[in-house]
Every structure is written in C-alpha cells, then in structure tokens.
Amino acid sequence: MSETVQKILHAHPFLVGLPEGTGGLIADCARIATFEPGELLLTEGEPADTILLLQHGRVAVEAHRPAGGSLWIETIGPGHLVGLSWAAPPFHWQFDARALEPVAAVAIDVHRLRAELGRHPEIGVALLDRMVERLVARLQATRLQLLDLHALGDDDPR
Amino acid sequence: MTIRAETTAPAERDRGPLTPEPYRVVGRTVEVGDVVTLSLEPCDARAAPPFSHGQFNMVTAFGVGEVAVSIAGSTVERDRIEHSVRDVGAVTHALCGAAVGTVVGLRGPFGRGWRVEQLPDGPDVVVVAGGIGLAPLRSALRDLVARERDGRGRVFVVAGARSPDQVLYADDLDGWRRSGSHVAVTVDVGTPGWDGPVGVVTTLLTDLPFEPEGAWALTCGPEIMMRFVARSLVGRGVQPRQILVSLERNMQCGIGICGHCQLGPLLVCRDGPVVPYGGVADRLFLERGR
Numbered sequence: 001m002s003e004t005v006q007k008i009l010h011a012h013p014f015l016v017g018l019p020e021g022t023g024g025l026i027a028d029c030a031r032i033a034t035f036e037p038g039e040l041l042l043t044e045g046e047p048a049d050t051i052l053l054l055q056h057g058r059v060a061v062e063a064h065r066p067a068g069g070s071l072w073i074e075t076i077g078p079g080h081l082v083g084l085s086w087a088a089p090p091f092h093w094q095f096d097a098r099a100l101e102p103v104a105a106v107a108i109d110v111h112r113l114r115a116e117l118g119r120h121p122e123i124g125v126a127l128l129d130r131m132v133e134r135l136v137a138r139l140q141a142t143r144l145q146l147l148d149l150h151a152l153g154d155d156d157p158r
Numbered sequence: 159m160t161i162r163a164e165t166t167a168p169a170e171r172d173r174g175p176l177t178p179e180p181y182r183v184v185g186r187t188v189e190v191g192d193v194v195t196l197s198l199e200p201c202d203a204r205a206a207p208p209f210s211h212g213q214f215n216m217v218t219a220f221g222v223g224e225v226a227v228s229i230a231g232s233t234v235e236r237d238r239i240e241h242s243v244r245d246v247g248a249v250t251h252a253l254c255g256a257a258v259g260t261v262v263g264l265r266g267p268f269g270r271g272w273r274v275e276q277l278p279d280g281p282d283v284v285v286v287a288g289g290i291g292l293a294p295l296r297s298a299l300r301d302l303v304a305r306e307r308d309g310r311g312r313v314f315v316v317a318g319a320r321s322p323d324q325v326l327y328a329d330d331l332d333g334w335r336r337s338g339s340h341v342a343v344t345v346d347v348g349t350p351g352w353d354g355p356v357g358v359v360t361t362l363l364t365d366l367p368f369e370p371e372g373a374w375a376l377t378c379g380p381e382i383m384m385r386f387v388a389r390s391l392v393g394r395g396v397q398p399r400q401i402l403v404s405l406e407r408n409m410q411c412g413i414g415i416c417g418h419c420q421l422g423p424l425l426v427c428r429d430g431p432v433v434p435y436g437g438v439a440d441r442l443f444l445e446r447g448r
Contacts, residue, residue: 060348060356072348075355079365100353137364140386144358145346149380150289150320158225158249 005030008106013079014053014134018126025123029112035099041082042097048085049110054078057103062096070096073145081134086110175413178218178263181206183256184238190324192245193290194254195230197238201261205236211298212271212404212432216412217241218263219252226409226427227253228294229267233301239264242293242326268412269431272298272376272402279310281372284396286359286387288318288379292326294404294431295378303334313339314368318359318379321345322352340367359383363390370395376432378404388435398436405430405438 009015009023009030033052035041041052041059058077062070076082076097082105085093117124173179185197200206209215209229218224225247231240245254256262272295277283283302287295299315306313315334319325322345335341348356355362359379373396377387384403391401407419407426414428422441424430 058355072352072356074357074361075344075348077355077365137361141358141361144360144382144386147382148320148346149358149383150318150324150346158223158247 002027002031005032005106008032008055009053012053012055012106014081014130018130019123021120022123022126025116025120026106026108026113029116030106030108033105033107035103035105037099037101039099039103040096041099041103041105042093042095044093044096046093048083048091048093050083051086051108051110051113052082052097053106053108054080054082055104055106058100059103060098060100062098064096075100081131084135084138087131175265176411178216178224178265180261181239181264183258183260183262186256186258189242189326190319192254193242193326194245195240195242196253196256196262197231197240198262198264199238206239207267208236209233209239209267210271211274211301212294213267213269214294214409214412214427214431215239215241215264215266215268216409217243217253218265219249219256220261220263222252223249224263224265224410225249225253226268226412228404228431230293230296233297242290242296244290265412268409268427270429270433272404272432274298274301274305274376277311277374278372281374282312282314282368284314284316284363284366284368284373284375284391286316286363286375286377286379286391288359288383289320289324290326291377291379291383291404292317295376296327296330298376299330299334303337303339306339307337312368314366315339315341316359316362316366317341317343318383319343319345321347322349322354342366358386360386360390363387363394366394373400375401376404377401381406384435388439398439399434401435402432403435403438404432407431 006023006027009027058075059082060072061074062072064070082097180201181198182201183196184199187195189195214226214228216224217227227241230242243250243253245251302313331341342362344355344357344362375391375396377384388401405426409427410416410418412427414425419426
C-alpha cells in the first residue's frame, strides 16, 4: 500500500466522513496519476476501468462534434470525481476528459476495488451513497444546463 | 442584523410619479450581443434623482411603451444614470436601438434594493448573478468591493453566462478580481480560449471558499437559477433570511397601486424587487402557472 496515496485519500473531500478503513481499502487498489495540460485523462469509447479522484488541477469534459473538434461541456475541479462510466454497462467512457492544467489524481482500479468491496460490503454501501449524492448533484446541474436559462430568461417580455 | 423594511419613496417630481421625465441618451455601449447600456442625462440639466443599489426605473421608449429596468450605474455619479437593457420585446428593442441624442422617458427610482450599506462588517458576502442579472448588482458590487478593500468583509462573486462571448461587464469582473475579490465566472458551454469553468453557477457554490457562518448572499438571475442558488446556499449553512433575491414581475405603475406585480401579499414594485429569500421561498418558488 502506498502511504502517499493513503495520505491523499485521507484528506480527499470525496471520502470525508466515510467509514474508517475506506481510505486504506481504496489505497490498496490505487496509484497516483499525473497529466500534463492538454493530455487526455479519459478517451471516449475506451474501457472505463478507472475511478479518478482529482487532487490538483482542473479537467474539461468534452464531447466530440460531428463537424470536428469538441464541445467543452463541464469543468471538474480538485476534490471531485472524473468519469462515471465505470459504474454501469457498457463500461466505456462516453466523453473525453482533458487536463486544463497540470493534474494530479488518485487512479483507482475498478476491478480490484469491486473485489475488495465484495469483502467489505459496509464500505461498499457507504461509497455507493456518496456516489449517488454526487451523481444527483451532477444530474441537477446538467438539467439546469439543459434549460439554457440565460437564453430563456425571465425577462419582462416588453 | 435585520434588513429594515422601509420603502424608498420615489424622488420628488414636478409632475408626479406617474409622469415620465425626459432624459437624453448621452452614451450607448453594446455590452454583449443583445444587451446595451444606455447612459441617460436629464434634459433639464438637473441632477438625476438619487437611488439605492438594486432599485429600478420605469423607462419609456416614446410611442412604443414603458418597461421596468434596474439601475446599473454608480450611485455616486449624479449627473447621469445607466441602464443595461436586454433586447427581448418591442420596448426593449426600441431602447436598445436608441442612438445618442434620443430622448426617452424615465420614472423612478422605485422599490427596495440590496441595502448593502446595512450589511454588518465582518461576515462574507456572496454575490451570484446569471446573465443580465449582474446589472442590478453592478453598483452594489462596486461598493462591496470597496468595502472589502477596507477590511469590512470578503466578497465572493459568482457570475454565469451562456458562453464566453455573453459574459456581461467582463472588464468590471476583471477589475474586481484584481482588487482582491474572489471572482468566478462560469459559462454553460466553453469555447476555444476560455480559461474559466464550464457549468452552471450552482456547481461553483459547493466549493466556494466562503465562511457560511453569518454570511450574506445577494442573487439575481433567472428565477429557476435563484431557486437552486438559494437552496445550495442554505445547504452550505447560510440563513434563508440573509439570502437576498431580486424578483422580476410585471411592474407597471412602480408605486404599488396598480397590482400588476402582485405576488401574494407583496407588491414587487413597492416591497421588492429585492426581498429576503426566507420571506418568499414558500410562495415564490412553489408558485405555479402565474
């Protein structure tokens, strides 16, 4: 187990408040990953087998455009989770994630984590609750984004 | 501290509060695509009436109609008054197209504003604006940033826009950032060259490094945005009575007699447009089909 990883996980906002032992269990399945600005953390279509917990740096989530190039649809910052496609079939990344600046993250091997959580279901449930909390927040933000509020507005129609 | 509930009376006029005074357009700035800022001076060379941050005027495009517009300019510059207008209908279209020299009508100022002068020294102040919602906050922010420089309370500004080219008052935002305030601007869709975050304003509130204990919040923007902003701030520990929202309703008379802007027991033109979220949350945000 890497002490560095465990130290980072101990202070990571995503894990704060989870049962004792969660950080240690995750650390057994994790490593530090760093990315240069412009480098892809996740690539659309590739197997989604890693959970990335951002420690430093911001990441842009991008969608490919049919005409070429990409559309930047979300920014994720330190303390948050990058990529959710590892959680549900078909287990392939649905978007690209690109480093906007030097990025450091804890990269967790999903297969090893699943095996560990099978042996520690109480931690699995706590992690799942935390995941759902973040998923709901992201879903609500996405719905607001879909509303295109700034175009819609509430302006007096006069 | 409790925000006092006094009503700011319209300035004295020769012809009463329902008759527009003539003002001349002396400056016109296209801020972003559909938003124009007009600088207006009274035609009769008198000083413009004093106003408080967050109050509004009824502005007339002669021959077209009248519309409520928040005051965006400085409370100190008495020789002129500034309005940022978004082109969304016949009246605002005429106002946005008004060239320098055009005479428009103006009644006001009306309503209760942000009353930042009543905020206690010390606690953080969070200001959240969406799109044109930054206009009614602009003059308040100038004072809040100056107040922060005097060590009277930190200011955290979160502004949202549809895209980078739609960010209102970008120079002001840069200036406030350079002054030491925490300024975050987010857009719904990023474009090449954009260096800020992408996402709705609520996503920035989760990690905003302000101290919720005793904090005050001022928010203006689309009502749905304000609803989620207020909920998020309450979730962070801000007291609902210390979250001020600026309402947009069908203001007509501006002095609380016609009832067009009624919201439950409130007449928004008189009792608002700025009200504590704690006092309206149940009525305002559960209102349907108005």
